[in-house]
Amino acid sequence: MRKSLLFLSLTLACILIIQSCAKEYSVETGSNGTPADGALVKDSNDACIPPAIYGIYDTGKVLTDSNFVLLNVTVTKPGFYKIYTDEQNGFSFADSGFFSVIGTKTVKLKATGTPILPITTDFVVNFDSTICGFSITVTKDAGSNNSNPNESDSAWVFSDGTRTFAGTVSSAYFFDADTTGTSGHFFEFAGYIPGSSDTAFRVVIEVPTSNAIPAGTYSSTTSALFDFYRADASNPNGFTSIYWANPTVTPEAMQFNVISYNSTTGILEATMSGTARNESGGTTTISSGKFTVKVD
Structure with a gap:
């Protein structure tokens, strides 16, 4: 596994894109x-950690229970809370409840409304005296074709602690390769x-087998490769990695x-x-990562 993945890591050949989403939030009050x-x-640099964003946000499509964001708060005194964003581009996020104990809690802000324009939409939220923010990319007609989530602007997403990166999928497929005298079976998406x-x-x-990927956890220490990289004409390989993990990189380890x-629809979901x-x-540290792709 290690040798075949090493070979594959030397044959990277796709040039695509970067966009950070490090923006911040709106009002919260107890009630x-x-x-x-x-x-x-x-984080340690006092930068807001972006929330994990779930769901497809498409113009003219009423948002459902699948549209929400998860953000973490540190509770220092129990009590009632109401955390919500202002309304932007036809929709907003909110949650309320009671924190009974102190500590770090995950809050699920549920989306309501209907996106109007296919633009990047910024929201602001606060809890007690802290303020942060996040962005939602609203697409046009992406949600009407759920059989092909690859076209969604949030087909894949992950955070590096200060920024969130997300985008569409250009290819997703299974293939077999024989690079070490023993045939290996692989799934790849870019x-x-x-x-x-x-x-x-x-x-x-x-x-483990051709044209299938059983549910379970796969690690970059043994059987997976993770690369986020940019074009670089000064590099002989034509690219420079920004973040990467593979069997040769230790102690770093990515879990998929x-x-x-x-296998009927070809839809793969993973975090x-x-x-x-x-x-x-x-x-x-890579967090809040997920991808939903249609395998060709």
Whole structure:
């Protein structure tokens, strides 16, 4: 597995895109009693950690229970809370409840409304005295073709702790390769960020059988490859990796949790998280990663 993935890692050949989404949020107040105290979770540099974004946001499509964001807050005093964004581009997010204990909590802000324009839409939210933000990319007609989620601007998404990257999928397929005298079976997908043209995202997972990927966890330490890279004419390979993880990179390790693969529809759903090597030779934590793709 390691040798075949190493070979594949040397044959990268797609140039695509980058776009960061490090923007921030709106108002929150306690209600119906003593308000809770706390803060939105930030990193060591006091930068807001972007929430995980779920669902397709398409013009003219009423948002459903599948449209929401998950953000983390640190509760320092129990109490009632109401966290919500202002309304932008025809929709908004909100959640309310009661924190009974202190500590880090995950809050699910549910979307309501109907997106109007196919634009990147910024929201602002706060909890107690902290303010952060996030962006939602609204597409046009992407949600009407759920049989091909590859065209969605959130077909894949992940965060590096300060920025969120997301985009469409240019290819997703199974293939067999014989690079070490023993045939291997693989799944690969590559993606890009609409509106950009110099950065690519690629995942390769070695699978036990041809044309299928059983549910379970696959690790970059043994059977997977993760690359987020940009075009670089000064590099002999034609690209420079921004974040990467593969069997030769230690102690960094990316985990890919395959939730399901439907061989009839070709739809694969998975999450991803872990650590990756960065350009400075250090380690970057990758979080809130997921991809929903249609395998060709």
